Structure formats: C-alpha cells, structure tokens
Amino acid sequence: MTKLQLEKVQEHVRPYIHRTPVLKSRLLNEITGAELWFKCENFQKMGAFKMRGAANAILNLSEEKRNKGVVTHSSGNFAQALSLAAKSLKVPAYIVMPETAPEVKKAAVRTYGGQITECPATLKDREETASQIQQQTGATFIHPSNDLDVILGQGTAAMELLQDHPDLDYVITPVGGGGLIAGSALAVKYFSGECKCIGAEPLEADDAWRSLKSGKIETNESANTIADGLKTNLGDINFPIIRENVERIIRVSEDEIKSALRLIWERMKIIVEPSSAVALAAVIREKETFKNKKTGIIISGGNVDLSKLPF
Numbered sequence: 001m002t003k004l005q006l007e008k009v010q011e012h013v014r015p016y017i018h019r020t021p022v023l024k025s026r027l028l029n030e031i032t033g034a035e036l037w038f039k040c041e042n043f044q045k046m047g048a049f050k051m052r053g054a055a056n057a058i059l060n061l062s063e064e065k066r067n068k069g070v071v072t073h074s075s076g077n078f079a080q081a082l083s084l085a086a087k088s089l090k091v092p093a094y095i096v097m098p099e100t101a102p103e104v105k106k107a108a109v110r111t112y113g114g115q116i117t118e119c120p121a122t123l124k125d126r127e128e129t130a131s132q133i134q135q136q137t138g139a140t141f142i143h144p145s146n147d148l149d150v151i152l153g154q155g156t157a158a159m160e161l162l163q164d165h166p167d168l169d170y171v172i173t174p175v176g177g178g179g180l181i182a183g184s185a186l187a188v189k190y191f192s193g194e195c196k197c198i199g200a201e202p203l204e205a206d207d208a209w210r211s212l213k214s215g216k217i218e219t220n221e222s223a224n225t226i227a228d229g230l231k232t233n234l235g236d237i238n239f240p241i242i243r244e245n246v247e248r249i250i251r252v253s254e255d256e257i258k259s260a261l262r263l264i265w266e267r268m269k270i271i272v273e274p275s276s277a278v279a280l281a282a283v284i285r286e287k288e289t290f291k292n293k294k295t296g297i298i299i300s301g302g303n304v305d306l307s308k309l310p311f
C-alpha cells in the first residue's frame with residue numbers, strides 16, 4: 001500500500017460521494033479539555049461513511065464483472081451503501097438481508113434499487129444465500145468491511161479530515177467490522193506526521209480490543225450494545241492493518257455511549273447513530289490522554305431508528 005494508491009482512490013470516488021463537513025463545538029471542547037474536530041459522515045450519501053468503500057469496490061471491477069452485478073449480505077448501512085453506489089454506476093445489486101432486519105432499512109435498500117433476498121438471521125444462512133446468488137447470477141461478492149478496496153474507500157474520510165486539519169494529534173473512530181478504522185489508520189500513516197489512530201469500542205462488544213491483546217481475531221459471545229453497527233468482527237484482511245497501525249482501542253460502557261450520544265444531539269444539533277457516539281465517549285472516558293490535544297473524531301453515520309431512541 002502506498003500514499004499514491006490512496007490518492008488515486010480519493011480521486012476515484014470523489015464524483016460519487018459528498019465531501020462531508022468538519023464541525024466543532026466549544027462546549028464539547030470545554031467538557032473534554034481537548035480541541036475536537038468532528039468529521040460528519042452522518043451527512044454522507046445514504047447517511048454513513050460506507051458509501052465510500054462501496055463506490056470504490058464497484059469502481060475497481062472490470063466492465064464484464066460490473067455487468068453481472070454485485071452481491072453482499074448486510075442488515076444495515078452497507079446494504080444501503082452498495083445499493084446506492086451500484087445504482088449510481090448502473091450496476092445490479094443483490095442484497096441478502098436477515099428476516100429480522102428493520103423494515104425501514106429494507107425500504108431504504110429498495111429505494112436505492114437493491115434487489116433484496118431475505119434469509120434467517122444467522123451468519124451461516126447469510127453466507128449461503130449470498131453464495132447461491134453468486135452462482136445464479138455471476139455477481140461479485142463484496143464484503144462490508146474485510147475487502148481491501150472497501151477499506152481504502154473508507155479511509156478517504158480520514159484523508160479529507162487530515163487535509164482540512166493536518167496538525168491533528170489523534171484520529172479516533174468507532175470499531176465494528178474493522179473497515180473504517182483500518183482505512184483511517186492507513187490515511188493517518190501516509191498523510192500525517194505525528195498523528196496517531198485510536199479505536200473506540202463498546203465494552204459489550206470488545207472483540208477488537210481482545211484481538212489486539214491476543215494477536216488473533218476474537219469473536220463476541222454476545223453483543224448486547226446500543227451501538228448496533230459495531231457488533232461485527234474483524235476480518236483477516238483488515239486485522240493485520242489494524243495490528244500494525246492502530247495505537248490502541250478504548251472501551252466504553254453503555255451508559256457512556258448514551259451520554260455521549262445525547263451530548264452530540266443536544267449540543268451539536270445533529271442526528272448521529274449510537275455507534276458514532278462511541279468515539280466521543282472514549283475521549284470523555286480518557287480525558288487525560290486527549291487533554292489539550294487536537295483530536296479528529298469520525299462521526300460514522302446518522303441512520304437512526306427514531307422509534308427506539310435511548311432518551
């Protein structure tokens with residue numbers, strides 16, 4: 001991986017994404033004692049950073065492969081991202097979603113042109129259904145987070161943040177499947193001097209924290225967290241990138257996530273999903289680490305089920 005490759009990815013995806021704003025909050029700076037810059041991917045197309053990786057993955061397919069379409073399994077943001085990116089590039093998108101996925105998310109996928117196949121909620125069923133669609137259609141499978149083209153696309157959010165604020169001390173992102181933090185860590189490596197990349201993760205789904213401790217990919221026995229976008233595990237492509245380039249991962253409690261979520265909604269006047277609040281919760285938890293430091297926070301998305309707010 002080189003700096004030039006990442007620059008090419010940024011040029012590649014630019015026509016298909018928004019360059020999202022970077023916001024600050026005087027009050028949140030006072031609360032944390034840090035200088036915070038929020039990269040607002042809740043304003044991204046389809047409402048989350050995942051549009052970046054989906055667009056890059058499809059753009060890197062040959063014309064022959066694009067004509068046959070793309071397939072993924074996802075219950076949420078990546079299903080929407082791949083559907084919209086495929087629609088923008090006039091590529092068929094086959095989306096495997098668990099029967100338990102919220103109707104609002106299924107409706108969004110259909111709006112973006114994705115062809116949904118429902119299946120039981122287990123990972124085994126999702127993988128088998130996606131495999132059947134691949135065999136029937138010749139579509140290319142694109143993993144939501146464990147795909148290098150997806151990872152590099154996700155890294156463009158941190159690239160933009162560092163272009164706007166090149167003197168950051170830290171970039172901190174939520175950690176779920178590992179695509180965002182792996183891409184962000186590569187952006188930090190190649191586009192900053194002394195900046196460090198840190199991850200934030202719920203205590204109730206701390207597989208990435210445990211993976212860095214043990215040196216192998218760990219899974220969650222249960223994932224009883226409000227941050228529903230962070231329940232997935234790392235993969236064999238993103239984990240080595242994370243091990244090499246992420247400084248560490250900070251774990252936060254459910255109460256800390258809810259408190260940070262409320263602060264963002266009330267003080268910044270923006271809608272973010274619980275997964276996005278995990279990064280701010282980590283800064284508040286470890287104030288001494290971030291005191292007087294210029295810290296970039298990736299707000300990962302804003303796709304919220306308004307009927308299930310925690311406050």
